[in-house]
Amino acid sequence: MPTALPSNPMSSEVTYLPGSTPLVLDSPHSGTHYPTDFGAALDLATLRRAEDTHVEKIYAFAPALGVAWVEAHFPRIYLDANRDTTELDTTLLDGEWTDPLSTDPQVLSKVRLGKGLIWKFTDDGEPIYNRLLSVAEVRARIERCWRPYHAAVAQAIGAAHARHGYSIHINCHSMPAVAGRFATDFPGLVHADFVVGDRDGSTASPALSALICEHLRGCGYSVEYNHPYKGVELVRRHGNPAQQRHSIQVEINRKLYMDERTLALHPEGLARLQADLQALVHKLLTNDPR
Incomplete structure (x- = not known):
């Protein structure tokens, strides 16, 4: 059963299942519960194309x-x-908006694409709203x-690190x-089967990232490392290899397991991915990066 977070009573939008191992997995973009207060101008089928579905x-x-x-549960x-x-x-x-705003050029480039905390455009450039949002609703x-x-991810990683003296956090995407x-900054790019990102070695041991890349390549997949996705806020926030806190973003090409138009799963592709990723998890659980 999901565990509630005592410090965050309004946690119905998040499932947190505690573990017993050094490994933590999180999926921030697969939510499909579209709130009634969304007020978007686009139909649900168009909105759903933004999901890391399944x-x-x-x-x-x-x-x-034990992971x-x-x-x-809320949509990206x-x-x-x-x-x-x-x-x-x-x-x-x-x-x-009276709260702090980023001045980082890389961050601002994503915001200009309409891909900030609150999206302005879909990946195809369609405006999501035909209204202004109130400060209160944001x-x-x-x-x-x-x-x-974020409280759930921090709690999970903190508990894993306290138990084992190190933590391995995989930020799961498609x-x-x-x-x-x-x-992205690379429109029209044909993606590899997997992209593994650790913000150029700043959020995890490069050897740990290499282990993941080598495992996936050994399973027959094409793999890119830190291109075009290096990892964003969750790995940046929680990755600190000097403290034995390793955070790595893993992107899976949706063509491997689903129909991108209908969102229907490909059962054989799903089964293959689960077997290969379960083998990867077993490998990570027996690999102490210290």
């Missing part, structure tokens, strides 16, 4: 292995839990969704077969 099913084996699991296009609260496009708002999204999610026009 990622929670791919890793469904993990909790039984901590955190999962967002409503609030992106893999962004910081400072990554906000204030042109979406009907009033003044704050409510942060309190109801962002804070409980990606389209081809990058959309407003998705």
Whole structure:
């Protein structure tokens, strides 16, 4: 059963299953519970193309292995839990935003693409809203969704590190077969089967990232390392290899397990991924990075 977070009573938008191993997995973008207060101008089928659909099913084996699991139920296009609260496009708002805002050029480039904390455009450049959002409703999204999610990930990683003296955090994602026009800085890029990111070795031991890449290549997949996805807020926030806190983002090409148009699962592709990723988890559980 999901564990409630005492410090975050409004945690119904997040599942947190504690673990007993050094390994923590989280899926911030696979949520499918579209809140009634969304007020988007697009139909549900269009909105759903932003999801990392079915990622929670791919890793469904993990909790039984003692791996901590955190999962967002709210959709990424409503609030992106893999962004910081400072990554906000204030042109979406009907009033003044008085909280801090990022000045990092890399962050601002994503915000300009419409991919900040609150999305402005879909990956195909469609405006998500035909209205301005109130400051109050954005704050409510942060309190109801962002804070409980980040509290759960922090709690899971902290507990794993306290138990074992190190933690390995895998931030679980999926990606389209081809990058959309407003998705990344590389529109139209044909993606590899997997992209493994550790922000150029700053959030995890490069040897640990190499182990993941080598395992996946050994399973017959094409793998890119830190291109075009290096990892964003969750690995940045929790990765500190000098303290034996290792955070790595893993992107899976959706063509491997689903129909991107209908969102239907490919059972054979799903089964293959689960077997190969379960073998990877076993390898990580027997690999002490210290």
